[in-house]
Amino acid sequence: MKHQDSRSRSIFCRMGRILMFLPLFVLFLAGTDLSAADLPGSKDNPLLKRFAGSEIVGYHAKSFDEYELQTSTFIRYNFETRKRDYAKPPLKPEGRLTRIWYEAAGDTGSLEVYRNYLNELRSNGFVILYDSKKDPAATKWTNYLAPFGSVDLTTNRSKYVFFAAEKNAICVASAKKKRPEGDVYVYLTVIEWGKDDSVYKARRGAYAAVDIIETRPMQQKMVTVSADEMSRSITSTGKVSLYGIYFDTNKADIKPASKPALGEIAKLLKKQPAMKLHVVGHTDNAGGYEFNVSLSKRRADAVVGVLQKEYGIAPGRLTANGVAYLAPVASNAAEAGRAKNRRVELVPR
CATH class of the missing domain: 3.30.1330.60 (OmpA-like domain)
Structure with a gap:
């Protein structure tokens, strides 16, 4: 009996120690970014945080590319060139391109996500180049949103999930941050779905497409021909x-x-x-x-x-x-x- 009592006391002591540290373990998990629901192989860009509670549903990264960045109001879609015309020619920065699609399902609206991102950009030293909420003509060109369906990225949603969303809830912005090692540009598109949609694999809530261009000169990798x-x-x-x-x-x-x-x-x-x-x-x-x-x-x-x-x-x-x-x-x-x-x-x- 004494041996069993001793073993019982030992077990209770170990359980006591586990229970004592359990609150700390739970606290640790609460402060950890649990992104198990993110698209496999995707990750946040360290230059910009995500909206709380959102998950990555689309991802694309390329070491060097050219990007067309809107900085003024849309005028028309040129069907001959299949390009969008703007009041001012768009910028064309070159460098590392990261494109991330975030899904914030539930009661979240596009304007809430959009305002949060603009505030975050400004607090990180970005200058807003274009803000569709300050453009009276923006509601006229929502049908000519960037053709996301042609974008080369991995996603578990339809590639047209941005193009087919509610047109009156689209928000678009571009921003720039100067850095000694190379300027950074961000192009933000936020849309809203009022209900789940099985065709586009969309969930009710807001979606944010965050394109980040980190400018840098292209590394010359061609081998010299003898x-x-x-x-x-x-x-x-x-x-x-x-x-x-x-x-x-x-x-x-x-x-x-x-x-x-x-x-x-x-x-x-x-x-x-x-x-x-x-x-x-x-x-x-x-x-x-x-x-x-x-x-x-x-x-x-x-x-x-x-x-x-x-x-x-x-x-x-x-x-x-x-x-x-x-x-x-x-x-x-x-x-x-x-x-x-x-x-x-x-x-x-």
Whole structure:
């Protein structure tokens, strides 16, 4: 009996210790962000908190992309270009893009979520660039909300859940924060569903699409093509495409990072003194044909000029040409294709 009493006292002591720490454990859980209901693989961006009680139902992250950011009122939808026209041209920041869709189900309305996000943005040092609640014309363009159905993201809701929501409850804002390491832009769209909808997998409540663009220069990752590789490509295909010659956007000034590629072109020409080349500039289709013809020719001229002045290549061996976007190697519909189309080609004369 004494042994059983001793064991019983031991069990009660252990239970007492567990019960003593249980309130602390519960308190810990209460202060922890339990996001088990979030879409697998998704996460908050550390630059902006979520609305209390909301869950992530859509997510997309890309290390580098261009983004069209609204900063003024919508005027019309251009059916020829399939683009939205605004009172002022939209900004086009480039950098890391994170797109998060949050669902705040229940009695939450879009205006409550919208006001909370604007307050949070301002408290974090953002300047509001556009606020649809201060735009008298905003109610006229709600049918031309950004085409979320074409967005490439993972979601457990319909990709059209924003497009099909109640039009009179849409709120849109854009904001900017300056940082030494690169400015940050936010584009916020908040909508509302008055009831559950099985077609769009929507729950009654508010949804917030938060797009965050952290501007930064694109890292050049193209491998420099050697002189021997250039020679082999010209022999086998009649040309060589080069991506290691860099220019500022819409300019023809060659960046210092282009030196390795230019040096290999010079090496090729010095190894083959009889070789004569067309230097052909290619662009994507952004900006129209006339602009890009001029830009591609000026860039080709710049390459020829540097090879002559800095590497001693005789003027008669190189001819500059610009063909704009007339010879694409990929579709210009997406940034990945446009990047492939922006190149310089060497073609023997």
